[in-house]
Amino acid sequence: MTRVVITGLGVCSPNGTNLESFEQALISGTSGIRFQPQLRKLKFSCQIAGNPHIENINLNTYFTKVQQRGLNSSGLVYGMIAGQDAWRHAGMLPASAEKPDWDSGVVFGTGILGVDKFREAIHRIDEGETRRLGSSSVIQTMASGISAYLGGTLGLGNQVTTNSSACTTGTESLIMGFERIRSGRAKRMLVGSCSDSGPYVWGGFDAMRILPSTYNERPTEASRPMSASAAGFVPGSGAGALVLESLESALERGAPIYGEVKGGAINSGGQRGDGSMTAPNSEAVQHCIRMALKDAGVSGTELDAINGHLTATTKDSLEVLNWTKALGIAGSDFPLINSFKGHVGHCLAAAGSIECVATVMQLYRQMVFGNVNCGDIHPEILSLIDAECIPTKSRETPLQTIAKASFGFGDVNACVIFSQYIA
Template structure:
């Protein structure tokens, strides 16, 4: 089979917006969700700023039962469940009745990097103190990587494939492509796709130790993450979750669903940590091949790409990424597509990055705008040599377009690229 796959629901928990309406408003207006984090300061982190969603207990009670909230410490599960259930509702879908038959045609691919680190730390201390009986009944569900999907599938009654992928910063984009393939090949009708990431020092500490996070902006956090900037000095850690409902075009039309966009195809690969590739740096040959194959599988010509939603982390690799896009598309200067990165507003949300950024990408396609690159007033001179600054907007552009390429690259030299298309009704 070769089903057309469309997106009918979106959900997001982001540092600059914990629901779709807030998020849309924030990215249109270049609003930063990066703040000073007192806990990181107390723990003597070099980088004491972060992008952390703010979820209060009243909001949590809308998604979790009182018994579920007792002892729930996994922020990744909290974010993922909220984003996932919001996407399902946004698609006009309802959970299966608890006494009914599972929805055999619907499943979920929801990725993460870790799960319940704070809960895991608590468990270690209790075990070491010979207090095993005090661990409680939710340690396993909160600390297994598939915990977020266990919660989501139970709340929705999903009966198709339910799995959790993990590919570092490429996790979110990869989850969408895995769900896309399942629908395209006729093995599912609807799939919830997305990813989530825990918050906190036990996730972010390793990056601070690697000295890849900025330390000069602790007193002005909203200026700290600076993709494509000459003064970029590292990525700001972030967290959250993004989710979308994918389904066959036939199903969406049959039930009169709103269609945000269509997925034409994509590709995942690895640079094998060969050539320029390492554990922390991409092999440019692998990146270029990933983008090339994504365009080929989507049936899209290089000249048809209107907008790139890039990975761009505000590190020295930003220039390399731009060079890779220029090489693949054979376009530069004024001929280069518009390009943006949301990381200036929310930081690098690690395993949730690709899914949150894909939600932002789909909103742009569906509503005809290109969100601004903030903190990019001093464009890196090596990038300016390759791309006309007008193609790197610093204010929101109200502009309809047809094709957006979304790329994510991750630790371990893994790559993912998705080609989204604006859906034309009728």
């Protein structure tokens, strides 16, 4: 069976818009969650969020002059930055102008793409100015716009597609690309996901009253995964991207290898049992974790660390419980576990990919990044695992195998197993 390795990483996140700044923020526990004046003006209860600051990024590096005309899609911009950075990080160049690269493809997911472009278009149409919409309205607002932009910019001739599975999207895209390479249908796949910024994306969650409303003056303290004082998830946005490649191709190119994808699993709880549109079916979560381990040929006791979904809500304790049941491990024997929601908020469709990038960085650096705002671990969690399993500061530690999972609205799940590359 074809081995699949990671040869490139890219990120555009609330606390770092390139790999170096992102890594330093994760190590130091720096949050990218900020007060958003626009949300106060619009009378949101939660007036904080995490969004990438890209004002100093030269978009000429990522878009042609023609592509920049009428560009009004934050998720598309984030995805193009992360995706192209990952491709360059892997030592890859765009295909020649004459012929696509038949061996390389892209699976890049999103939730809502181009919501601000939609709003702009609706106003023009309502004002009878349809002809002034511009030629880019469709491609900036179709869900597959991000994969189409990346595929065309890089000249990718294999599968070019977009997936969408709520908060599971980014992790699912990685597993989809992994399976395509493992089956021999591609040599390289650019995988990842992106999410738009702004009130038209975040408003629905504010209306559901699942966002924290008491931290508007203290934004960096608001997202508190696994904490007794967790008050809801903080919305975020951005993009993460990884280049997956067959080991044979990577060695042939002399490419850097940052880790190996050992296996993964995707499933749904069918909104049965304790599952619903907004809550996970615990049995399905446990089944997904077990199937990922089986696919990877790894036992639960071999996991050195876990990067959970852990959104800083009341469901965090249930997630840890599901991990203990799926692995059959609890107490002091439980792996180290962390969440990056305290650093960047919950980046929705981009969450899985941004967190996959961070998880691979942990593996490559042999370091577990600390949990932010987790000084008061929830007592229900402490009844399951020891406090030492939840690091609050980053620390170097031997890491061979890490699990990363995402669970999304619609009762959908994805879990991937990464390992250190060994020849």
